[in-house]
Amino acid sequence: MDMPVPSSYNDLMQTPTDRDFVGWAWYERRFRPPMACHARRARLHFASVHYYAVVWIDGLEIATHEGGHLPFEADISGVLFQAKGRELRLTVAANNTLTPNTIPPGRIIYMNDTSRYPIGYFVQEVDFDFFNYAGIDRPVSIICSSQVYIQDIMVTTTFSASVGFVFYNISIAGGTVTSIFVGLRDPKGHHVAGDAVLPDHICRPSLHSSLSPHGLIKVPNVSLWWPVGLNTTPGLLYTLEVLVCGFDGEKDVVRLQFGIRTVSVVGSRLLLNDREIYLHGLGRHEDADLRGRGYDAVTMVKDASLLGWLGANAFRTSHYPYSEQTLDMADRQGILVILEAPAVGLVTVDNFGKRSLEQHLTALRELINRDRNHPSVIMWSLANEPASNLPVAESYFRQVIAEAHRLDDTRPVTVVLNKDVSVDRVAQFLDVVSVNAYFGWYHASGHPELIGQQLGHMLSAWYTKHHRPVILMEYGAGSVAGLHSLPSVMFSEEYHLELMRKHFPVFDEKREEFLVGEMLWNLVDFNTPQGVKRVAGNRKGLFTRNRQPKMAAFLLRDRYMRLNNAS
């Protein structure tokens, strides 16, 4: 059948068997490599395939990868050179099966009780509520460059008074370089420091240049990167221009946009550029009708527009790393991002074994490597709602958190917790304590009047124990758009409003002490596996799945606009 890329495949077919398919899905197409790539370095890049992927060209295996939401690539220079412009067959097999030691985990349950079911069958079970969309979810591209190429650039920034400091570290692969040029353009595009990197630059070994792949650039009169809502210009980006020359006179150029800013945790406060910052945002999903989790520019722009309309200054990439395009937009628009690893549903002892740990660390390395240059990304969330009460979780997360700190010492690290503070064993390692709490919904269902006491008590208990800043990372209620009831009942729009309203005074009070963020769950209704707790999907969105507002959206907008005006 025809299958578009990028897209999840699940919602493009008409039978439940296809939609809920578990196992290997095969993609294949023929392509003619662009002649411009011939005899050059060529890399076949996959921005995300969920969950396992094996890739062949003309039957020759060129790549395997485990884990959705993160990129991988294969060097195909040799294949293209031999093909000399001939048509090639690209085959990708994608397997969505989740087991106890995948990240995220899941399990296959065999229903072979033939006395109750006429035929045996199996189902994929998971301990998270979003639909396990699968396939080639993000774009596939061929990147052609010189033989020697810029593989990676790492930028870290700081400032002192009006001077910005930009530290860069360039990784070069594919051979030896004869020269490296590094320059900086300011947010207006003016060259302000370092070498001038011109498009018509001709590589000659004799040209004056530095051969060092790392260095420091000083930026006088720096324009810092700020988020929305602070009476500053949000999203100011500098551009680092890097040009490397190979022996044969070939060159590779990368222009990297980044912002100059710092993030730190001091006592019970979260600071951005040494100024206290309070996150008021939402949890989200990459989820849309038909496309599933597939990258879709239209949905991405609409969702960013909804966040802007609400006056949100932050979102969390619950529960996996989002597309790079989404982060680029957040950089430009000045939205703060808590970037989450795809580790959700680690709830039993066998989800904390050696293999799970290895895969979790691999995903962490891939995501920090991919996203560390985004100024919008201010915090890494290493997991959502793990069984943090288990003894195995303690040593497991000690290692995961240490690795995150080792890979990036410029951002705070969190794990989103939902176990009781008295039994949790993970918060002790965190820079920021994040908790999810559904008072008036899962706890004391139908009793929003209790929220004031319950929420305040719970938040204070976390702070009293750990003396770290606290974020309420999820709270919320489900409502079916258009369902009304007075007095309110759960799932009515009135209940949604009432529940949210009961939270706000507690936020305002605890913000004075230690609360550094309120993150409503969720921006938009999203698809879930079928089940008795979900009404054709999770309805905790402020917007319906086709992005139209419920009453609750106006309430949150009112609050977030006021928070912006007050800061």
Ligand code: GCB
């Ligand atoms: C949670 C989860 C989130 C769910 C939400 C809910 O605690 O972190 O993934 O969607 O609750 O609505 O139940």
